[in-house]
Amino acid sequence: MIKVDYIELNKINVFWGLNNDFWENYFRSRTPSELTLIVLSETSIQLDWINTGTGFGGHKVEKSIDEGVTFVAIGTVAMGTNTFIDEEFIDGSYYRVRAYKDNHFSSYSNVVFYWNINWTTLTDGLIIYRKGFRGGKYVIDFSSDGGIIWELNLVSLEPDEDTIIINIDGGVAGYRHQIRDNDYCIDHVLDETGFAGIEDENWECIYKIEK
16 A cells, blocks of 8 residues: 655645745746837848846747747747847737746737738628738638638739739729628729729629638
8 A cells, every 4th residue: 555645745735836936926027028029021020028027047939820829939038138030020920928947937928910011901790801911922811700710811822823812903904802791702893984883783703702
């Protein structure tokens, strides 16, 4: 029969409880905050944050390219350095930072993300489509809950593929994109009168994403 020394076991439990409380209190004043982004180029972005604490090892930077679902570590900076440059930035990246000491970590900073300013959205109630440029491709994403959760890459085109998805601006040979019955539709105008706005008579649907 195995004998259990409950006194010693209780000491261990108390130790780990106190240990966890210690690290929680330790990082209370050493957690990074006010994380911001500055785009430097098409492939690099600078992260800046605030951390006035001392006595810890440094900061670990994490990145997500799936709408903040999965984060992976991309770099570490020493204590006192509150900036980091991601040289492999792609549009749609999410970032967060936390402090560390040995194998212990602070809470995460706020999460920040960057979408190219050329991204545009179409909204009809909670149905949203957005189009833009991500990872070197033209893409369209879809959300049915007002933009909380996104279904990515409904369409993904190489820059030298059919560019009908992004060519939706005016002129006589004009294109428009609309949400109709929750579907994403791209129409081509048949004549100048149609482009001027006669009620759908002179538009031809040439591309549709059905939802």
